[in-house]
Amino acid sequence: MQVIQVTDPALIAEASRSKELDRTNPGNRALSIFAGPHGYPTLLTGPSDARWRVVRKSVASAFNTSNMKAQFPNIRLACGQLIDILKSLKGDAAVDMDSALCRESLDVIGRVGFGRDLGATRSLTEGDGPGQAMAATTAALLEAEQTLLDPLRHYKIWRKDVREGTAATKAFHKVMQSLVDTMRSETPDPSSIAAHLLDIKDPSTGKPLEDKRLLPEVSTLFMAGFETTGHTAAWVLFAVSQHPEVEAKIVKELRSLDLLAGPQAAVPRPIEWDDIPQLVYLTATIKACFSFLCIETMRLYPVAGGATFRHSKSGKDVALRGGKFILPGGVDLHMSVAAIHHAKDIWKDPYSFKPERFLEDGAEDAKDVPLVNGRKPQRFMPFSQGSRDCVGQTLARLNLSTTLAQLYGNFSFQLAPEMGGAQGVEASRRTAITLSCAKGMLMNIRPRVK
Numbered sequence: 001m002q003v004i005q006v007t008d009p010a011l012i013a014e015a016s017r018s019k020e021l022d023r024t025n026p027g028n029r030a031l032s033i034f035a036g037p038h039g040y041p042t043l044l045t046g047p048s049d050a051r052w053r054v055v056r057k058s059v060a061s062a063f064n065t066s067n068m069k070a071q072f073p074n075i076r077l078a079c080g081q082l083i084d085i086l087k088s089l090k091g092d093a094a095v096d097m098d099s100a101l102c103r104e105s106l107d108v109i110g111r112v113g114f115g116r117d118l119g120a121t122r123s124l125t126e127g128d129g130p131g132q133a134m135a136a137t138t139a140a141l142l143e144a145e146q147t148l149l150d151p152l153r154h155y156k157i158w159r160k161d162v163r164e165g166t167a168a169t170k171a172f173h174k175v176m177q178s179l180v181d182t183m184r185s186e187t188p189d190p191s192s193i194a195a196h197l198l199d200i201k202d203p204s205t206g207k208p209l210e211d212k213r214l215l216p217e218v219s220t221l222f223m224a225g226f227e228t229t230g231h232t233a234a235w236v237l238f239a240v241s242q243h244p245e246v247e248a249k250i251v252k253e254l255r256s257l258d259l260l261a262g263p264q265a266a267v268p269r270p271i272e273w274d275d276i277p278q279l280v281y282l283t284a285t286i287k288a289c290f291s292f293l294c295i296e297t298m299r300l301y302p303v304a305g306g307a308t309f310r311h312s313k314s315g316k317d318v319a320l321r322g323g324k325f326i327l328p329g330g331v332d333l334h335m336s337v338a339a340i341h342h343a344k345d346i347w348k349d350p351y352s353f354k355p356e357r358f359l360e361d362g363a364e365d366a367k368d369v370p371l372v373n374g375r376k377p378q379r380f381m382p383f384s385q386g387s388r389d390c391v392g393q394t395l396a397r398l399n400l401s402t403t404l405a406q407l408y409g410n411f412s413f414q415l416a417p418e419m420g421g422a423q424g425v426e427a428s429r430r431t432a433i434t435l436s437c438a439k440g441m442l443m444n445i446r447p448r449v450k
């Protein structure tokens, strides 16, 4: 397999929207096997064909603003559960906030998408029993990662770890099947993802999706959404723990909105939908309700940094940038988010954490680059761009903003000594399907009111 990696923002802007190119990914097969027992392609792993178009349209509509507003109480509920658990912990032992936040993100997708409490956050203290959603999903994802590294892994059935991985994938499919059964037996809330998935007409039959096609789409939303959001939130906690001046600004902002626990109120008032745009530092209105803090964290630690690949649909060479760049047929174009976010010719001081760099208007646009189809090419693209960008980004943004506001409203987080300081964290960056810290993110948690 031949791959060309590019970081030119104008080229990426054009390639992401080119009708002659399609999304591809060397790992699609492994991810499709993870998603369902038949290995059918899904919204994430399939080509941009008629099936992808109908699924994408329906799922995108599930994530529109009015549905997200209707589902906001569910996000707050999942976060509230995490806060209650953190408050109930006795002693000074450090907590793995990466695991905690991945759990909370999984529960958010379960509640917002399917009206079910999957108990992932609860099992932080109760333990993950076999067949429990968190245990099943992480074990199956680990197997998908192993299959990405070794595409022939499936055939090596004499190996114990391969047999265990296959069993883990089956256990995960069982959890997903139970969600599909609930979707079919109960009438889902019209603002849920479940209701939107049930409305899809399969383009090959004209009928609603059968289980063999529906289940992989459900799995894909969990796979694409829970670790990405959870790891991002954990990277935010890490970055802020290294920059007390940033935490001071968050505290000031939360206090001004009565969202900070303190002598006047041991429990801050619950966050509301209308608060999100008021969080000017944590959540910047001009950046479509997303925080400078989160933006800078996603630039420095892009959890889906390995995405995005494109290939020529016809197999013939494709000319881009007016013929200045030719993508040979059969060669993959890799537009690595991490490489773009860290390129020295694109960002000043790219390895420093500076949320303020995004205070400048248009900071996510590339500088001194010609317009592409009338638009400014972007240099910040944690959710990719073009027709195959992240369909769940509204939920990710909303969950991050709500969760971080509530977490910082109640607690302060210090990196636990076991992590070996910032250097220990950086040295343990682990890039698999997503970017995380191999040691987790152990934090000492200090309640704002004892």
Ligand code: HEM
Residues within 6 Å of the ligand: 023, 025, 043, 044, 045, 056, 109, 220, 221, 222, 224, 225, 226, 228, 229, 232, 303, 304, 307, 308, 309, 337, 382, 383, 384, 387, 388, 389, 390, 391, 392, 393, 395, 396
């Ligand atoms: C901080 C959190 C997230 C990040 C950084 C992120 C990032 C990305 C990126 C970079 C892609 C493009 C992948 C590629 O081209 O290979 C993508 C696609 C996708 N994401 Fe996300 N994502 C996040 C959260 C979510 C959530 C919460 C969901 C749903 C619950 C979701 C669902 C999807 C799906 C289904 C696709 C495939 C869309 C398509 O190809 O049409 N993501 N995401």
